[in-house]
Amino acid sequence: MLDPAAPQLVVNSRTLYFSWLPADPDAVAALVPPGLRAQPDRQVFMxxxxxxxxxxxSGFGAYSLTYVGVSLSGVDAPGGENAGGWWTHYVTSSRRVREYAVARGAPTSLGRTTIEVRGGTLVAETEIDGVPLIRARCQVGETGSVISSGHHRYLTARDDQLLSSVYPYVAEPVTSFVIESVEFLEPGHSTYALRPANPLTIGFGFYAPRASFAYPGGFTVHPGGRGASAGPVGAPAERVLAQRGGERPAPVHQVPARRARSGLPSGS
Incomplete structure (x- = not known):
């Protein structure tokens, strides 16, 4: 098992990331725990x-992932440009990633995400147990020359503590980019509470064929959780994570020929 206190790096993932206003703002607000506040418009991100x-x-291996959550007030990421977020669902195809994330407080499920681009149309679909839950459809252009970079802050809960982590990222978004639809396909599943309003109102978004980011090694404890106190975690939460065992050195992987041939730093 990977040590959940250790940082991890992911490079050149294919990433669709955006937000919307929900059909049921009260249901969205109800998903946020005490000690945190949803934004006034109850914006949802995915x-x-x-x-x-x-x-x-750096250690996860190949995998796919979808996380969905609620944008928060008062806990912006460094720089103040991105609002903090509370993860409500975290669906990954990898048991290794799931074990790592659940030890960090993420609300994990095993499932699969696919992203297909044909003729400028992108379809991203998330499923659990072979049942499609979420489907997004977009119109996408070519990778642009502008780099998007910064930080996101995500909050999770573990052992009656709210944990806050800051995630750096660098992405190469496409232009043009238009989100056409977002479908939540299973009314009986808990993700359905996050479905978008009609008409669809988008807050922010991008698609990047190459997006890189890191899972941080450290946490802070956010005030508000039961038994939580503010400040850096060298105490109890991170010690719990650090004690959950290490991992043998990751194997050396051969870079795929299609990327090695390009000679470009981004692996185009």
Whole structure:
């Protein structure tokens, strides 16, 4: 098992990331725990991404993942440009990633995310047990020359503590980019509470064929959880994570020929 206190790096994932206003703002607000506040407009965010090869990660291997959550007030990421977020669902195809994330407080499920682009139309779909839950459809152009970079802050809960982590990222978004639809396909599933309003109102968004980011090694404890106190975690939460065992050194992976041939730093 990977040590959940250790940082992890992911490079060149195919990433669709955007937000919307929900159909049921009260249901969305109810998903946020005491000690945190949803934004006044109850904005929901979602990241669907695919990591195609073991060589793109520091220890996760190839996998796919979708996380969905609620944008928060008062806990912005460094720089103040991105609001903090509370993860409500975290669906990954990898048991290794799931074990790592659940030890960090993420609300994990095993499932699969696919992203297909044909003729400028992108379809991203998330499923659990072979049942499609979420489907997004977009119109996408070519990778642009502008780099998007910064930080996101995500909050999770573990052992009656709210944990806050800051995630750096660098992405190469496409232009043009238009989100056409977002479907939540299973009314009986808990994700349905996050479905978008009609008409669809988008807050922010991008698609990047190459997006890189890191899972941080450290946490802070956010005040508000039961038994929580503010400040850096060298105490109890991170010690719990650090004690959950290490991992043998990751194997060396061969970079796929299609990327090695390009000679470009981004692996175009």
């Amino acid at each position: 990241n669907q991404y695919v990591v195609e090869d073991d060589s793109q990660t």
